[in-house]
Amino acid sequence: MTRPAFMSPAWLALAQAALQTALDRHPERDRLHLSLIERFDNLPADAPRPVEGEPCLRLDVADGRAQVRYGTQPGERTETEITCAWMDAWRSASLHAGPDLTDLRAEQIATGRLRMTGDLAAWAPLLGPVHEHMADHTPPP
Numbered sequence: 001m002t003r004p005a006f007m008s009p010a011w012l013a014l015a016q017a018a019l020q021t022a023l024d025r026h027p028e029r030d031r032l033h034l035s036l037i038e039r040f041d042n043l044p045a046d047a048p049r050p051v052e053g054e055p056c057l058r059l060d061v062a063d064g065r066a067q068v069r070y071g072t073q074p075g076e077r078t079e080t081e082i083t084c085a086w087m088d089a090w091r092s093a094s095l096h097a098g099p100d101l102t103d104l105r106a107e108q109i110a111t112g113r114l115r116m117t118g119d120l121a122a123w124a125p126l127l128g129p130v131h132e133h134m135a136d137h138t139p140p141p
Contacts, residue, residue, distance in 0.1 A: 001004075001080065001136060001137065002014070003137055003139040004137070005048070005062065005092075005139070006090045006093060006138055006139070006141070007047070007048050007057070007070050008048060009052065009108040011134075011137070011138065012069065012070055013070050014133075014134065014137050015068045015130065015134055016066060016068035016077075016104070018129065018130045018133040018134060019059060019061070019066040019068055019126060019130050020065070020066040021129070021133075022062075022066075022125070022126045022127075022128075022129040022130055023066045023126060025046070025057045025065065025077075025105070025129075026048065026125060026126065029064050030063060032061045032062070032122070033059050033061065033062045033063075034059075034060070034061040034062075034080070034122055034123060034126075035043065035059070035078035036058070036059045036060075036078055036080045036081070036082070036118075036120075036123060037056050037057070037058050037059075037072055037076070037078045037080075037081045037082075038053045038056060038057040038058075038059075038081070038082045038083075038089065039054070039081060039082070039084075039085040040055055040056065040057075040077050040083075040084065040085070040089055041085045041086065041110060041113075042045065042081060042085045042086055042087070043055055043086045044086060044087070047086055048070070050070050050071025050072075050083065051071060051073055051114045052073075052108060053071040053072050053073045053074060053076070054071065054072050054073075054074055054076075055070070055071065056070070056071065056072040056076075056101055057069075057089075058070075058071070058072050058076075058078075059123075078118070078140045079117075079118045079119075080116075080117065080118030080119060080120060081116065081117045081118060082114070082116050083107060083114075083116075084113055084114045084115070085108075085113050086122055087141055088104065088113055088114070090138070091104060091140070092104055092105070093131070093134055093135065093138040094135060094138040094140045094141070095135055096132060096135045097131065097132060099126070112114070121128070
């Protein structure tokens, strides 16, 4: 099983393919128009830097197509945004749904390391399968 580096081009390609697969299975596939940015705090020196812009994960769904990219323009915003520490994002990406992930999320929320604006409800049927797929392909930090 391939486990490319977190946020590497190969990792992003796997995430995009997983998002497209989840979208293809969604009954409202062609009507969904969603955008999400995950912003990262406390990037370590060896974290990848985007070709341009800020180090963020951007997910877009429109007209039956999914796009995943690393990097946003400075000040770019979406209705739904998540902000968390780089290492927390990496760790959570490597965990399957279950007690370990639930405990990590609870700790992040309790300590203010996870912040969200907007509503993830429309994303839930897409992100669940993507997360599970990526947990198989993300090496632990």
